[in-house]
Amino acid sequence: MNDPMRLESLTVRYGRQLACRDVSLAVPQGAVYALLGRNGAGKSSLVRCLLGQQRASSGRTLLFGGDAWKTRRRAMERTGVVPEEPDAPPAMTARQLSDFCRRAYPRWDARAVLDRLSRFAVPEGTPFGRLSKGQKGEVMLALALGHSPELLVLDDPTLGLDVVARRALCEEIVGELADRGTTVFLTTHDLAAFEGIATRVGILKEGRLALDEDLEVLRSRFRRIRYTNHLTETRTAFGTELDEFHAERVQVRGWGIDAIVSNFDEAALERLRATDGVENVQAEAMPLEEIFLAVAGEDKTAEGAAA
Amino acid sequence: MSGFVAVFRREVLIRRLVIVAAAFAGLVPFIVPVARGLHGDVAADERASIALIVSIAFAFGMAVGLGGSMAAPAIASRRIAFDFTRPLSSLDIWLGRAAAAWTLALVSAAIVLLPTLVAGGRALGDFAIDPRLQRIWPLVVCGAILPVYAAAHALGVVTRSRSPLLALDLVLGGVAGLAIAGVLGRLPAFLATTPRWNLAVGLAIAVVVALVASGYMSVERGRTDIRSSHHVLSASFWSLLGVSIAAAAAYAAWVRGAGPSNLRSFWTTPAPRGSWVELQGEARGATATFLLDTATGRTVRPLTRDWMAPTISLDGRRAAWVQGRDGGGPFEVMTLALDAPASVPAATKVSLRGYPELFVLSADGARLASVLDGVLSIDDLGSGRTVASARIARDWGQVRGFFLDTDRFRVYVYPAPGGRAGRLEISELDARTKTLSRLGSRELPAGGVFLMADRSGERLVAIEWPTKRAVLLDGRTGSEIAALGDGGAGVSRWPRFLADGRIALSESSPTGAAIRVFDRQGRAGRVVAVHSRHIILGGELAPGRLVAAAGDEGREKWTASIVDLDAGSLRPVGEGLMPTALTGPSYALNAFPEPGSEATRLFLRNAYELVRLDPSAGELRVIFRGRKPKP
Numbered sequence: 001m002n003d004p005m006r007l008e009s010l011t012v013r014y015g016r017q018l019a020c021r022d023v024s025l026a027v028p029q030g031a032v033y034a035l036l037g038r039n040g041a042g043k044s045s046l047v048r049c050l051l052g053q054q055r056a057s058s059g060r061t062l063l064f065g066g067d068a069w070k071t072r073r074r075a076m077e078r079t080g081v082v083p084e085e086p087d088a089p090p091a092m093t094a095r096q097l098s099d100f101c102r103r104a105y106p107r108w109d110a111r112a113v114l115d116r117l118s119r120f121a122v123p124e125g126t127p128f129g130r131l132s133k134g135q136k137g138e139v140m141l142a143l144a145l146g147h148s149p150e151l152l153v154l155d156d157p158t159l160g161l162d163v164v165a166r167r168a169l170c171e172e173i174v175g176e177l178a179d180r181g182t183t184v185f186l187t188t189h190d191l192a193a194f195e196g197i198a199t200r201v202g203i204l205k206e207g208r209l210a211l212d213e214d215l216e217v218l219r220s221r222f223r224r225i226r227y228t229n230h231l232t233e234t235r236t237a238f239g240t241e242l243d244e245f246h247a248e249r250v251q252v253r254g255w256g257i258d259a260i261v262s263n264f265d266e267a268a269l270e271r272l273r274a275t276d277g278v279e280n281v282q283a284e285a286m287p288l289e290e291i292f293l294a295v296a297g298e299d300k301t302a303e304g305a306a307a
Numbered sequence: 308m309s310g311f312v313a314v315f316r317r318e319v320l321i322r323r324l325v326i327v328a329a330a331f332a333g334l335v336p337f338i339v340p341v342a343r344g345l346h347g348d349v350a351a352d353e354r355a356s357i358a359l360i361v362s363i364a365f366a367f368g369m370a371v372g373l374g375g376s377m378a379a380p381a382i383a384s385r386r387i388a389f390d391f392t393r394p395l396s397s398l399d400i401w402l403g404r405a406a407a408a409w410t411l412a413l414v415s416a417a418i419v420l421l422p423t424l425v426a427g428g429r430a431l432g433d434f435a436i437d438p439r440l441q442r443i444w445p446l447v448v449c450g451a452i453l454p455v456y457a458a459a460h461a462l463g464v465v466t467r468s469r470s471p472l473l474a475l476d477l478v479l480g481g482v483a484g485l486a487i488a489g490v491l492g493r494l495p496a497f498l499a500t501t502p503r504w505n506l507a508v509g510l511a512i513a514v515v516v517a518l519v520a521s522g523y524m525s526v527e528r529g530r531t532d533i534r535s536s537h538h539v540l541s542a543s544f545w546s547l548l549g550v551s552i553a554a555a556a557a558y559a560a561w562v563r564g565a566g567p568s569n570l571r572s573f574w575t576t577p578a579p580r581g582s583w584v585e586l587q588g589e590a591r592g593a594t595a596t597f598l599l600d601t602a603t604g605r606t607v608r609p610l611t612r613d614w615m616a617p618t619i620s621l622d623g624r625r626a627a628w629v630q631g632r633d634g635g636g637p638f639e640v641m642t643l644a645l646d647a648p649a650s651v652p653a654a655t656k657v658s659l660r661g662y663p664e665l666f667v668l669s670a671d672g673a674r675l676a677s678v679l680d681g682v683l684s685i686d687d688l689g690s691g692r693t694v695a696s697a698r699i700a701r702d703w704g705q706v707r708g709f710f711l712d713t714d715r716f717r718v719y720v721y722p723a724p725g726g727r728a729g730r731l732e733i734s735e736l737d738a739r740t741k742t743l744s745r746l747g748s749r750e751l752p753a754g755g756v757f758l759m760a761d762r763s764g765e766r767l768v769a770i771e772w773p774t775k776r777a778v779l780l781d782g783r784t785g786s787e788i789a790a791l792g793d794g795g796a797g798v799s800r801w802p803r804f805l806a807d808g809r810i811a812l813s814e815s816s817p818t819g820a821a822i823r824v825f826d827r828q829g830r831a832g833r834v835v836a837v838h839s840r841h842i843i844l845g846g847e848l849a850p851g852r853l854v855a856a857a858g859d860e861g862r863e864k865w866t867a868s869i870v871d872l873d874a875g876s877l878r879p880v881g882e883g884l885m886p887t888a889l890t891g892p893s894y895a896l897n898a899f900p901e902p903g904s905e906a907t908r909l910f911l912r913n914a915y916e917l918v919r920l921d922p923s924a925g926e927l928r929v930i931f932r933g934r935k936p937k938p
Contacts, residue, residue, distance in 0.1 A: 083388060089386075089389070092317070100316070100317045103312060103313035
């Protein structure tokens with residue numbers, strides 16, 4: 001119950017269209033939670049509800065134990081936010097924005113903000129609207145960290161950033177985590193950038209939370225398995241040998257079977273290897289991006305499958 | 308508070324360039340007179356008036372512009388999320404912006420005015436048409452900026468949301484407009500000036516509150532969702548306005564629902580015959596006229612102007628009045644059958660272009676004589692036909708008269724009280740021959756005259772101002788029959804024709820009061836001494852027995868008495884009583900209550916109770932009680 005952030009059966013509806021349905025998740029203190037999902041999966045709606053900017057159709061979003069809609073103002077004293085689209089007033093410079101925030105927050109470290117902007121090489125006196133996309137993101141991150149938040153919410157923060165800016169942003173977040181143990185909730189398409197940071201992962205698919213798991217456990221469950229198969233009349237078909245692995249995606253190649261499984265374990269792999277007609281069995285660990293594609297992608301059945 | 312200040316400072320900072328624009332606008336008043344080739348005071352006047360117009364236009368233009376561009380686009384684009392991801396309350400976010408807009412608008416307006424003031428412009432208040440506005444127009448401008456800002460914000464939200472709800476808003480706007488017009492129509496200005504003003508001000512405040520509150524709600528509940536913002540804004544605005552209109556309608560109904568018991572500071576005029584009286588005064592802030600049947604307690608409220616009292620026929624069976632309305636005519640003539648227990652006011656086929664100067668019913672109530680724009684007309688109320696009309700020669704003054712019978716109307720035209728010396732002109736309009744005959748005239752001294760005729764119209768008592776000289780005149784020709792004595796300074800005199808043809812004349816003076824009795828020919832008879840300084844005569848209870856009220860200071864302490872003119876005695880009835888039968892209905896010189904009629908027994912007690920005297924028992928019964936006059 002002391003999780004800084006918790007969603008309970010969150011449902012967001014726009015007329016007849018469901019953006020999120022019955023999503024429940026919790027982000028424990030100190031965790032880095034990466035919420036993945038395709039465009040239109042409902043991530044932004046979920047983040048808006050989480051930040052008390054939008055009212056859920058049903059369910060609850062809790063920040064530091066309080067209803068995010070009702071206790072938004074107090075929760076924001078402990079939360080830093082980097083939005084998907086940098087939304088600071090375009091006419092204000094970074095220094096003026098920091099000055100504005102100094103009046104808005106009970107605690108504000110203007111020096112740290114300016115130091116951070118200096119590290120990012122963002123000009124303090126240029127109006128926000130005239131900064132590059134990357135610089136805007138960096139200003140937003142500097143402002144989000146200016147009050148040393150306990151919770152940092154990043155909504156696709158690397159969207160549109162070049163490699164250098166992306167790296168700088170990630171390094172800053174890593175530094176913040178290392179210094180203060182800040183809890184982070186982020187949504188992203190950039191799986192590679194945050195793979196080394198995230199401790200827990202959720203995948204939102206068509207508004208439903210299709211997966212919510214610690215990253216290490218997730219990685220240990222998913223494998224790509226390749227093998228040739230003589231069990232069936234045609235060498236390129238497959239039978240029931242993958243059942244215990246919970247195949248997420250199976251592709252039939254000219255040389256054999258290429259499967260992604262979500263319930264991998266070594267004993268089962270040995271049993272597969274020992275199966276008559278199955279040869280050249282290989283199991284590979286998978287990067288997060290491929291796991292995401294397997295879970296959030298369209299197809300789950302095999303191309304040319306003959307079950 | 309710090310959040311509010313942060314938002315306020317930020318918004319001012321972002322839009323500080325409008326100050327520069329205002330400084331440039333401040334030069335416009337200098338350019339225009341030069342371009343028009345004006346010099347001296349004329350140029351100064353022009354400069355000052357242009358500065359005032361530009362500055363007010365700038366202030367309201369800013370209010371509209373900022374109202375439409377500050378919060379609504381930020382909600383629609385979700386950029387307002389920048390504020391919602393800070394520890395700022397919705398009130399800080401809304402009021403900070405509104406206060407910044409207000410400040411920028413006023414500062415800009417002041418900057419526009421500044422060069423003209425520095426250059427020695429006239430006092431800008433001189434340009435206000437209404438002198439009362441000279442002092443308060445800056446406050447009006449200051450106060451109006453916030454609702455204009457809020458209205459522009461509402462319009463911005465509504466148009467940006469592109470919600471089908473906009474159609475409903477338009478419908479509700481139309482309905483609200485009609486409802487407000489309907490509610491205001493329930494309190495027409497001629498009837499309820501103060502309550503109507505209260506209502507209009509109350510509704511204006513309600514609209515302002517609804518705009519500002521719904522603007523806040525659109526931010527607080529809508530946050531980053533423009534459609535939700537629109538829905539909340541509409542729901543809160545229409546709810547608040549709806550409640551306000553309902554409250555206004557209830558207030559209007561309350562004002563209109565006043566009865567005689569709500570009357571304060573009223574006076575009564577009894578019918579010449581029968582049990583009806585007219586009551587006129589103020590009820591629940593509005594002027595109110597009632598017809599009250601003292602026998603049954605039944606009341607009817609004619610909707611007429613306070614100075615256009617209903618008139619009642621000599622037989623006491625019909626009342627007529629001009630139905631009031633705001634704006635110009637035609638005005639309907641309404642009647643009420645006083646002898647029908649369930650009668651309701653009914654419109655006749657007669658209508659008048661304006662409010663008449665004379666309005667008298669025939670004895671049976673079938674015909675109406677009226678004077679409008681110098682034309683005397685006799686109309687048949689049943690058919691609506693004008694049976695005769697003629698232009699009467701007259702200067703500005705008074706027109707009075709009465710029907711001699713159904714076809715003949717005698718009219719008296721004479722100078723208004725306090726006026727210059729003039730003439731009393733007497734004429735008769737005959738509906739059968741459709742001719743106006745001039746019967747006679749009489750020179751009148753400066754100061755005006757009070758006239759009272761006997762029921763037949765044969766004789767007339769004139770009391771000339773300021774001498775208070777009383778004269779008995781031939782009612783047809785105006786020739787003098789007898790002088791009834793001089794008054795002098797500080798004397799007031801009041802005549803009364805008695806049932807047997809005699810004349811009673813009350814006389815009040817600093818040295819004492821008396822009632823002088825004259826015979827039909829105006830020969831002096833008995834003088835009844837009254838041990839007070841003032842006396843006023845009411846109606847004739849029985850032949851030779853008048854009611855009167857007498858006292859020294861303060862009418863509330865006067866004592867009502869029954870005066871026996873033959874015995875020369877006064878029998879006190881009670882204190883604080885004023886006879887109601889002092890005069891008859893307006894315009895008719897002979898319409899005072901008939902001797903022995905109900906009206907002669909009615910008194911107004913302590914200025915708020917109508918009581919009836921039982922002469923034999925000497926007991927008083929309360930007919931109705933109004934509200935006590937304010938001290």
